[in-house]
Amino acid sequence: MAKLLIVDDSTMLRDMLSYALSEGGYSDVVEAVDGVDGLEKAKSALFDLIITDVNMPNMDGLTLIGELRKLPQYSSKPILVLTTERSDEMKAKGKAAGATGWIVKPFVPDQLLKAVNIVLSR
Amino acid sequence: MAGFDISMYREMFLEEAVELFESADNVLLEAENNGSLTDEQMGQLFRDVHTLKGSGASVELVYFAKFTHEVENMMDKLRNHVIEFIPEMASTLIDCMDVMKEILHLEAAGEMDQDKLDSMTHNLLAEIKGYLSGTHPSSAPSETVSVESTSTTQISDSFADKSEEDSIGFFDDSIDPTKFNKAYGFFKEEYQNPQAFGFYSDELQARSESAPTVATKNYEENDNFGFFDEMPAISPDNKELSYEKPEPNIEKPKSVTPAPIKKQAPVASKADAGPKDEDDKKSASLASATNNIRVNLDKIDTLMNNVGDLVITNAMLTQFATSISETKTRVAVLERLELLERHIREMQDSIMSIRMVPMESIYSKFPKVIRDISKKLNKKVEFKHYGDAVEIDKAMIEGLTDPLMHIIRNSLDHGIETPEDRLKVGKNETGTISISAEQANGQMIITIKDDGKGIDGNKVAAKALEKGLIDENQFAQMNENDKAMLVFGAGVSTADAITDISGRGVGMDVVKTNIHKLGGIIRLETELGFGTVITIVLPLTLAILDGLDIAVGDKKFILPLSAIVESLQPTKEMIKKIGDGTQDLLMLREEFIPVVKLYQLFNDVEPKYHNLEDGMLIVVKAGNQKVALFIDEFLHQHQVVVKPLDKNFRSVEGIGAATVRGDGSIGLILDILGIIDAQKKIDRHDLEFKKKKVS
Numbered sequence: 001m002a003k004l005l006i007v008d009d010s011t012m013l014r015d016m017l018s019y020a021l022s023e024g025g026y027s028d029v030v031e032a033v034d035g036v037d038g039l040e041k042a043k044s045a046l047f048d049l050i051i052t053d054v055n056m057p058n059m060d061g062l063t064l065i066g067e068l069r070k071l072p073q074y075s076s077k078p079i080l081v082l083t084t085e086r087s088d089e090m091k092a093k094g095k096a097a098g099a100t101g102w103i104v105k106p107f108v109p110d111q112l113l114k115a116v117n118i119v120l121s122r
Numbered sequence: 123m124a125g126f127d128i129s130m131y132r133e134m135f136l137e138e139a140v141e142l143f144e145s146a147d148n149v150l151l152e153a154e155n156n157g158s159l160t161d162e163q164m165g166q167l168f169r170d171v172h173t174l175k176g177s178g179a180s181v182e183l184v185y186f187a188k189f190t191h192e193v194e195n196m197m198d199k200l201r202n203h204v205i206e207f208i209p210e211m212a213s214t215l216i217d218c219m220d221v222m223k224e225i226l227h228l229e230a231a232g233e234m235d236q237d238k239l240d241s242m243t244h245n246l247l248a249e250i251k252g253y254l255s256g257t258h259p260s261s262a263p264s265e266t267v268s269v270e271s272t273s274t275t276q277i278s279d280s281f282a283d284k285s286e287e288d289s290i291g292f293f294d295d296s297i298d299p300t301k302f303n304k305a306y307g308f309f310k311e312e313y314q315n316p317q318a319f320g321f322y323s324d325e326l327q328a329r330s331e332s333a334p335t336v337a338t339k340n341y342e343e344n345d346n347f348g349f350f351d352e353m354p355a356i357s358p359d360n361k362e363l364s365y366e367k368p369e370p371n372i373e374k375p376k377s378v379t380p381a382p383i384k385k386q387a388p389v390a391s392k393a394d395a396g397p398k399d400e401d402d403k404k405s406a407s408l409a410s411a412t413n414n415i416r417v418n419l420d421k422i423d424t425l426m427n428n429v430g431d432l433v434i435t436n437a438m439l440t441q442f443a444t445s446i447s448e449t450k451t452r453v454a455v456l457e458r459l460e461l462l463e464r465h466i467r468e469m470q471d472s473i474m475s476i477r478m479v480p481m482e483s484i485y486s487k488f489p490k491v492i493r494d495i496s497k498k499l500n501k502k503v504e505f506k507h508y509g510d511a512v513e514i515d516k517a518m519i520e521g522l523t524d525p526l527m528h529i530i531r532n533s534l535d536h537g538i539e540t541p542e543d544r545l546k547v548g549k550n551e552t553g554t555i556s557i558s559a560e561q562a563n564g565q566m567i568i569t570i571k572d573d574g575k576g577i578d579g580n581k582v583a584a585k586a587l588e589k590g591l592i593d594e595n596q597f598a599q600m601n602e603n604d605k606a607m608l609v610f611g612a613g614v615s616t617a618d619a620i621t622d623i624s625g626r627g628v629g630m631d632v633v634k635t636n637i638h639k640l641g642g643i644i645r646l647e648t649e650l651g652f653g654t655v656i657t658i659v660l661p662l663t664l665a666i667l668d669g670l671d672i673a674v675g676d677k678k679f680i681l682p683l684s685a686i687v688e689s690l691q692p693t694k695e696m697i698k699k700i701g702d703g704t705q706d707l708l709m710l711r712e713e714f715i716p717v718v719k720l721y722q723l724f725n726d727v728e729p730k731y732h733n734l735e736d737g738m739l740i741v742v743k744a745g746n747q748k749v750a751l752f753i754d755e756f757l758h759q760h761q762v763v764v765k766p767l768d769k770n771f772r773s774v775e776g777i778g779a780a781t782v783r784g785d786g787s788i789g790l791i792l793d794i795l796g797i798i799d800a801q802k803k804i805d806r807h808d809l810e811f812k813k814k815k816v817s
Contacts, residue, residue, distance in 0.1 A: 009169070010177045011416065012134040055172045084176045106180035 002120050003045065004029045007038035007064060008053040008082065013105075017051065017082075017112070024113035035059025039067050042074065049120055050079045051103070054090075062097040069098040078119035082107065132181045136230060139174060139223075144486050146170040147219055151489045154212035164201040167215075171197050174222065185234045186225045189243050193218045196250050205253060214249045216493075221246060419477075419516055426473050430666070430763030432466050434782050437760065441785060467761075470666060478513035481559040484523055485510060488530060492555065495534045502541050502552040503534060509559035514566055518660065521640045522568075525633040529570050529656055530555060532630070537574030537654055547651065549573070565684070566642075566660040573653040577646070579605030586611050606648045610634040638795055641778070643744055667764055669781075669791060671757035672740070674720045675729045680762055680781065680791045687741040687748065689756065697734050708739055708750040715741060718801045719752045723776055730754040744794040749801065751792075764791065775800045 004026055006017045014031045021029050030045070032038035034056040042050065050068065054061040061081055068074040078100040083090055094102050103115055149167050153159045159167075171194045179187035193215065199205045221242055228234040440459050446452040485507045496503045514522070538544075538553035545551050555572045583605035586592050591611045592600070612631040637644045642660035661667065661684065669680035690710075698707045698714070706717040717739065721729040731737040731754055739750040762781040767774060778793030 010138060010173050012131055012138050012177050013180060015134060016131050016180060055169050057166070057169060084172070084179070105176045106182075 001028050002026060002048040004116075005032060005038065005042055005047040005050045006030070006052070007032040007035065007050065007056070007061065009034050009056040010053075013053070017107075020107070020109040020112055021116065023109065024116065026116065035061060035064035035067075038064050042068055043071070046073055048077065049116060050074075050077065051082055051116075052079065053105075054081055054083045054094075062093055065094075065097040065099050080115065080119065128181050132183070132230060135177050135181045135183075136226070138177065139226060142170045142174050143219055143223060144490075147216065147490045148486055150212050150216045150219065151493055153207070154209070154216065154493070157209040157212075159200070159207045159212075161201070164197065164207070168194065168197040168201045178226070183226065183229050185229050185236075185239045186222065189218075189225055189239065190222055192243075192247060192250055193222065196254060199254065205256070208253075211253060214246065214253070218246055218250075417476075422473065422477055423517070426470075426477070427763075429466065429470050429473060433470070433666075433761060433763055436463050436466055437783070438785065474515075474662075475513075477516050479516045479519065480510060481507075481512045481514055482510040484514075484519055484526065485557065487523060487527070488557070491527065492530065492534065495531060496538075499534065500540060501534065501538050503538055504552050504554050506554060506556035507558070508556065512559040512561055512566075514559070514660075515662065518640055521636055522660070525636045525658075526557070526568070526570065528630075528633050530557075533570065533572040533574060533654065537572040537576070539575050543575075561662070566662055568658040568660070570656045570658075571653065576650040576652055576654055577606040577609060577648040578650060579603065579608075579648070582606055582608045602650075603647055607646050609646070610644065643795065667762060667791070668759065669762045670759050671789075672751075672753045673755050673757055674724075674753050675727045677724070677727050678757065678789065679720070680789050681740065681742070681751070682778075682791065682794070683759065685742040685744060685794045687743050689738055689740040691737075692734050692739050694735055706734060708741070710741065710750075713748075715748050715750045716801065717750045717752055718797055721752075723797060723800060742794050744798060747798050749794075749798055751797070762789065762791065
């Protein structure tokens with residue numbers, strides 16, 4: 001089963017994401033509280049998909065993606081950015097950092113699952 | 123998705139919001155005091171507000187998110203230096219936080235509408251607009267355009283409609299657009315066609331130039347991570363890649379090493395507490411961000427209870443083992459039981475350390491309150507705190523926060539003078555309130571100090587006299603400080619006029635009761651004109667205590683070891699009778715200590731001895747009051763697991779809590795302060811009774 005990592009500094013959002021994902025059949029979800037934590041966890045196990053928030057203390061999401069992309073095992077894994085900003089600038093930044101795609105916050109569970117299904121079905 | 127229960131997450135969000143507000147408030151208060159904001163602080167503020175908005179919107183608190191979005195927008199411009207921080211902004215932003223809190227609670231309660239939002243936020247939005255447009259002389263003038271985007275009408279569509287709206291494009295032609303909703307997208311097209319966004323490849327270029335060789339190689343691989351078409355299936359090869367590849371040149375963040383749980387040494391002197399705490403605070407908060415789990419306190423309580431039961435079972439076994447008649451077996455079993463006991467104790471300590479949280483979590487609530495009150499009263503106050511990293515039992519925090527808050531309110535309201543008054547008496551116009559925490563001798567000591575006008579003992583005592591809490595004789599004998607201590611009596615207030623700050627029907631007597639409930643004591647020292655120091659001494663935990671079994675007749679009680687000063691068998695010369703001969707005093711090294719006969723206090727107990735010289739006296743201390751308890755004998759010392767009485771039964775005067783003994787029976791734990799109070803009541807009652815008889 002696909003193993004997912006979600007990185008967000010909000011406990012509530014992590015909970016919501018985990019719940020929405022588990023409802024969609026993804027129950028193997030690991031949570032990380034910020035970029036530093038996310039990177040540590042990503043190194044200690046191999047995840048099939050990483051969903052990360054952008055604004056976080058200690059290490060932000062874009063830096064995290066950059067760091068992940070430097071690791072061979074994550075050079076081609078899908079990474080989705082969870083963001084409240086859907087400006088072109090934000091998208092450009094996400095893209096530049098190496099993200100696969102983005103999901104807006106507040107997320108709609110069905111749409112989240114659709115996006116996850118798409119990246120994982122390939 | 124059906125059945126997605128938003129209300130549950132709302133609860134979670136409300137909890138989380140409290141912390142975020144606290145964090146933002148504290149940064150802003152500092153900014154208000156210093157008139158500046160560091161980049162780091164701005165980043166923090168932005169993140170706090172950003173999370174508030176994002177999470178609020180996620181749980182469909184639309185009004186809250188709307189306004190918060192405006193604040194976030196301003197924070198975003200600040201942190202990116204599109205506009206520059208000016209001191210006035212701090213106060214605006216603090217007001218914004220207050221309004222955000224209000225909106226949040228109204229909306230969560232379902233009492234919010236657009237009109238309310240408009241009226242609540244109108245002025246603040248105008249202020250924000252002013253800052254952004256540079257209407258304010260010192261803010262950046264180039265931002266006129268952004269005003270438009272922040273007006274109330276515009277914000278609504280910036281995020282509130284999470285339905286399919288604009289702003290999302292699909293870059294991958296191979297993906298059937300009908301499969302998508304507009305709430306997410308992929309960056310496919312640009313990857314295939316980097317020229318369309320010139321910087322993408324530049325960026326990569328730049329990064330690969332600066333990146334070490336190993337990384338560069340990865341970037342090359344990156345060139346073909348792209349997405350759906352070329353994304354490799356997760357091959358076994360991929361899985362075998364080592365996860366811990368060395369990563370040259372990637373600076374390992376310092377925060378990944380969790381700070382070990384420290385046994386906090388007592389803060390040696392307050393002067394050097396400041397910087398040290400600063401460091402502790404940093405490492406603690408970083409560690410907490412990376413390596414913590416949130417656990418419901420109830421679960422830890424349960425664990426503590428389980429260990430408590432282990433302690434009890436161990437005691438049972440030990441008791442049983444001592445009755446083994448065969449010596450060799452008995453010794454062997456007892457030896458192993460001792461080992462078991464040691465392990466249980468270690469386990470207890472570990473659980474205790476889980477329950478501990480830094481004092482910082484209490485302190486962080488104060489700056490905002492102090493600011494608001496001092497503003498209201500036109501007073502200038504500086505708040506200092508020491509021992510931020512000193513740890514306290516989480517279970518105590520709840521009970522401790524209110525009393526501390528009350529003491530601080532009181533200091534502000536009645537203690538600290540107005541700037542004019544302070545200048546008149548030759549003081550600095552800014553008053554100081556400081557709070558410090560330290561651990562010493564297995565106790566927690568919290569000191570709250572102010573340099574205000576102090577408490578007028580005579581005034582307090584006069585009031586206490588009027589209320590009948592003391593008599594004229596006592597009034598005459600008390601020293602100034604003892605008189606001031608009477609503010610802890612019910613209905614005694616020094617306030618000439620009741621204000622809405624501290625005169626909320628709650629007096630210092632409630633503070634004392636609450637501290638007392640935590641098993642603590644409170645002391646006060648004051649000097650008229652120079653300020654007041656309030657000291658609170660608390661046990662480190664409410665869960666376990668070292669006790670001494672004492673016997674009165676066929677009843678056994680447990681006395682907290684920490685209360686005991688000494689024990690003795692009195693000689694006739696040491697006992698002095700006063701009054702009509704019913705009240706005994708123990709004279710010990712020139713000090714008179716009232717004797718409390720436990721069998722009189724708990725009147726269904728028939729003691730072995732009635733004569734003081736036959737039994738034992740145990741001198742115990744609570745606060746600055748000492749009494750000598752008269753008992754038949756004392757038995758042995760042991761550790762007991764404290765079970766609160768009022769939760770399981772009802773509160774009984776003189777009994778603090780209960781425990782389960784090794785033999786399975788219930789043991790009652792004496793409450794020294796309660797006994798002293800009860801004894802005083804009995805004395806007063808006797809006195810009044812006698813007075814009545816005479817008249």
